[in-house]
Amino acid sequence: MLEVVQPGLETSIQDYPGRIGFWNQGFPPSGPMDSWSFRLANLLVGNEAGTAGLECQYMGPTLKFRRDGVIAVTGADMQPKLDGQPIPMWESVAVKAGQTLALGPAKLGTRAYIAIAGGIDTPEWLGSRSTFHKAGVGGMEGRALKPGQVVPVAAGKGKAGRKVKPEARPAFATDKRWTIEVVPGPNDDWIDKAGHERFLATDWKLSAKSDRTGFRLDGPQWTFTEKATNKAPEHGAEPSNIIDQGYPLGAINLAGQTPIILVNDGPSMGGFICPYTVPSAAFWKLGQSKPGEVYRFKSVSVDEAQELRKRLKALCTPSSIV
Amino acid sequence: MAERVETMVPGNVWKVMVKPGDKVSSGDVLFILEVMKTEVPHTAGADGTVTAVHIAEGQEGVDAGTVAVEIG
Numbered sequence: 001m002l003e004v005v006q007p008g009l010e011t012s013i014q015d016y017p018g019r020i021g022f023w024n025q026g027f028p029p030s031g032p033m034d035s036w037s038f039r040l041a042n043l044l045v046g047n048e049a050g051t052a053g054l055e056c057q058y059m060g061p062t063l064k065f066r067r068d069g070v071i072a073v074t075g076a077d078m079q080p081k082l083d084g085q086p087i088p089m090w091e092s093v094a095v096k097a098g099q100t101l102a103l104g105p106a107k108l109g110t111r112a113y114i115a116i117a118g119g120i121d122t123p124e125w126l127g128s129r130s131t132f133h134k135a136g137v138g139g140m141e142g143r144a145l146k147p148g149q150v151v152p153v154a155a156g157k158g159k160a161g162r163k164v165k166p167e168a169r170p171a172f173a174t175d176k177r178w179t180i181e182v183v184p185g186p187n188d189d190w191i192d193k194a195g196h197e198r199f200l201a202t203d204w205k206l207s208a209k210s211d212r213t214g215f216r217l218d219g220p221q222w223t224f225t226e227k228a229t230n231k232a233p234e235h236g237a238e239p240s241n242i243i244d245q246g247y248p249l250g251a252i253n254l255a256g257q258t259p260i261i262l263v264n265d266g267p268s269m270g271g272f273i274c275p276y277t278v279p280s281a282a283f284w285k286l287g288q289s290k291p292g293e294v295y296r297f298k299s300v301s302v303d304e305a306q307e308l309r310k311r312l313k314a315l316c317t318p319s320s321i322v
Numbered sequence: 323m324a325e326r327v328e329t330m331v332p333g334n335v336w337k338v339m340v341k342p343g344d345k346v347s348s349g350d351v352l353f354i355l356e357v358m359k360t361e362v363p364h365t366a367g368a369d370g371t372v373t374a375v376h377i378a379e380g381q382e383g384v385d386a387g388t389v390a391v392e393i394g
Contacts, residue, residue, distance in 0.1 A: 211360075291332050
């Protein structure tokens with residue numbers, strides 16, 4: 001068990017792959033935004049890769065352990081300290097009952113992950129412990145952690161001193177620029193040639209009005225094909241309006257002229273077009289980027305996106321731990 | 323004792339409550355940043371007088387670790 005002394009900006013319980021199978025009823029998967037770092041944290045402490053742990057956004061929490069255990073911190077550099085002494089990240093660390101783990105503001109990256117041997121043992125909701133704030137389900141009382149809460153942890157045996165192989169770690173952008181893969185579609189035929197060229201040649205800036213629902217991007221205006229401008233009135237008034245449709249996870253949803261990437265807690269349907277989709281293997285980069293940082297999009301095929309996913313899955317296995 | 327209050331998160335400057343010359347007490351909210359559609363208040367760590375304010379309301383894309391307010 002661990003006690004929340006300070007919750008940080010927004011720290012929540014997540015598991016991987018999250019709440020799968022209810023998208024058609026409006027429930028997103030939730031789960032860690034950077035599932036690469038998350039899965040490695042679990043593997044370090046001897047858990048299954050998807051076991052429930054903590055996602056800490058921007059500013060980490062202060063936690064007090066109520067029994068001995070083994071933990072690992074991965075993801076964004078929040079300079080974790082145990083009883084005031086710095087501890088390494090990407091490595092399993094033994095903790096004693098009564099000790100306090102404190103994470104600070106994210107220096108490099110945005111989201112840090114804390115895994116605990118045995119895993120967090122809150123009740124599952126629709127098959128997952130992931131917190132989905134908007135509906136108030138999963139996690140602890142359906143919300144981010146609050147001061148004074150006691151988080152249940154299952155029994156587990158971890159080993160301290162296990163490390164992630166350097167080549168198996170994600171490399172976070174140090175120059176504030178990220179290349180994000182995108183697959184064209186489902187509504188790419190609503191954007192004209194100039195619009196596609198502009199999208200792929202633009203430095204898009206991540207807005208501070210971004211959260212686990214959507215990542216809002218600042219950039220130039222879009223231009224459209226006749227499909228968008230000369231359509232039946234029931235589609236709606238804006239060129240980017242379409243008769244309500246299902247959205248893929250990772251859709252770059254065009255709300256008027258503003259692209260919003262629909263991420264882990266995003267909506268499953270709506271009336272805007274989605275000219276591109278970010279594949280799951282690129283989500284970790286979204287999760288680790290900060291407002292004001294720049295995205296360049298790189299068009300890939302469905303086959304290439306699936307290849308990236310397979311490669312990432314292969315990295316999130318015990319073979320990456322020494 | 324002089325204090326330099328740094329931004330804890332990157333984001334937009336939502337509100338600035340102080341100007342140079344203001345007397346502040348430990349725990350007073352100096353300014354509020356906005357990130358993830360959430361207000362993040364920043365408070366004074368000690369009593370003193372504001373000697374400089376380096377951020378402005380509406381300023382966008384401020385990095386974490388930026389010196390925002392100086393208290394003398």
